[in-house]
Amino acid sequence: MEFKHQPTVTLAEVAEAAGVGESTVSRVLRNHGSFSGKTRERVMAAVERLGYVPNRIAGTLASTGSRLVAFVIPSLSNIVFPDVLRGASAVLEENRYQAVFSVTDYDPGKEEALAAAMLAWRPAAVMLAGCEHTEGTVKMLRASGCRVVELLDLDGDALDIAVGFSNRAAGRESAAFLLKRGYRRIGYVGHDLNRDTRAGKRFSSFCETLAAHDAPLVAREILAGASSVENGRLGLERLLARTTDLDAVYFSNDDMALGGYFHCLAEGIVIPSKLAIFGYNGLDIGRATPQPLSTIRTPRVATGQIAAQLVVTNAPPQAVDLGFELIEGATA
Amino acid sequence: MEFKHQPTVTLAEVAEAAGVGESTVSRVLRNHGSFSGKTRERVMAAVERLGYVPNRIAGTLASTGSRLVAFVIPSLSNIVFPDVLRGASAVLEENRYQAVFSVTDYDPGKEEALAAAMLAWRPAAVMLAGCEHTEGTVKMLRASGCRVVELLDLDGDALDIAVGFSNRAAGRESAAFLLKRGYRRIGYVGHDLNRDTRAGKRFSSFCETLAAHDAPLVAREILAGASSVENGRLGLERLLARTTDLDAVYFSNDDMALGGYFHCLAEGIVIPSKLAIFGYNGLDIGRATPQPLSTIRTPRVATGQIAAQLVVTNAPPQAVDLGFELIEGATA
DNA sequence: CAGCAAATTGGTAGCGCTGCCAAAAAAACC
């Protein structure tokens, strides 16, 4: 049972009511082309009087270029993506673009299906997380001719536009920081890495850096579910149960790290002298804990903003590295 | 400079390639009406071969009933809204609906403008937060003839469908709980209530309940900005600097409450014996803190799910009360 | 006031698809 709209007022009716031609109404409404002030007033009056709401579906169809921007994101639970959407939507709204989204649950197959569904709306751009996509997705996006923006990961080849930073660099710098601080027996607590490839990249370059400095990763605890505070707490508990002499733990992100932090608080494990904790993302909450969380702050909102900016200005293909900031904090 | 799509393959071309009529292709693709198995194969082969992606813009225009659902939400920073979107988008995707959104920043004027922009897409439904809207918004929504769903607040008259719970009841129960626990000198720390009317409702019924039990609110601290952990911490600090003999503090939500919790941890204020803390929302993080946060858990994801369900089934106007759950926790 | 450029305006052909209807083909029946 499909919903039917009640009869709506159309541009033609406005034209009739205002005593002008359809194209004139269209021009006035879009403020495009020329028309006299008097005409403008009459049209606006008719619009007001009839309560006319332009039909963007029809407008888009007639003009081929759309003002929709499609987001295909892995999750809405991971704060990263709402943050990106937030940055982007502000810029898009200013420019009268409309955001459309769907959620893949970190499933590349679902990403492909959803990207296809999105393309059916003929968006001006499709924004995706990361630069790993199925062959089918890539082929489809290429063929679509619409702009493609890959977000939050610069470690790979961009299809068109990429905005973000290097996750590998983030992993590397995290490791370098811990080593510089003198930690040598380092562990890792993370969530499902097969799905979140960006976390996987951070982890692998983190490990490589440790190994390169003769302090290879001592132990790891990978939890099956999504990243969460509770999983972080549980993960650290398990890790410490197995391995007693760790001096630092790297977490797949701040949610997990906070869980670890809480575990230490609850168990009376002194931070950072007994155990250091390092996260990833730079959530606001990490600044308000009794000891500020040591982490890497990522430019999530800015990523959305810049991405949207590039789309609305129809910028040429490019990769924009927004970098990240290492926050020393007090937990490592 | 508007982006132009490269020439796309159309349904007519598929029809030609498959050697059938346009309407046949349309029927096969939508699996609607009748056609032979052989025809189906030929059409699908042509679709595959040409890489045809149906144009939903055109389809929607031709069929009047759209599969877009528009969300007009106050914020993406407040986890509540991503949670609602998450619940809704899962259901919508299953039913081949498409979610569109925009963000009002808690500004009713902006809500009106954005709702108007949304209506231009002729959505099947518009979902809004709360039941307070400008006169213009209400009038416009009424006139649009599309379904209207008001989320997360049942304290008011619904335009069409409403899904959520009573914020007044939440405030009342929070107060009753604290009173039952024996707290009498109670304070409040909140964020900007003029904008977040739902938090305002909780607060006012909280105060009324206290007053009705001869334990009127002792002090309050309202912070100008948005709700955040840092503001919560700052707010409690300020409140305690002014008022020394409080035994419990009610926060406008869990973010703020966690900030207060951290302040106590940092200052060595023993919880709950020296000071009790009570929040609102039931964020996951509140379950993983050393002492689980006392709060009210709201059905955010379920709100989105049910709302979407009602829209896709084109349910009659109704108000669905999903209730909430008081979590005793260990901070009050 | 003619003569020409500039500013306004209206008409109309699509945009790509769906919905309706009638035509054609296939199946069922007497």
Place this chain on the structure above:
DNA sequence: GGTTTTTTTGGCAGCGCTACCAATTTGCTG
């Protein structure tokens, strides 16, 4: 075999708007 049904099909008129072009009006200049 001839009908009557039933199933499949194709044709085509819009959906509401924009883009293009031609027609009209206005404003200036000499």
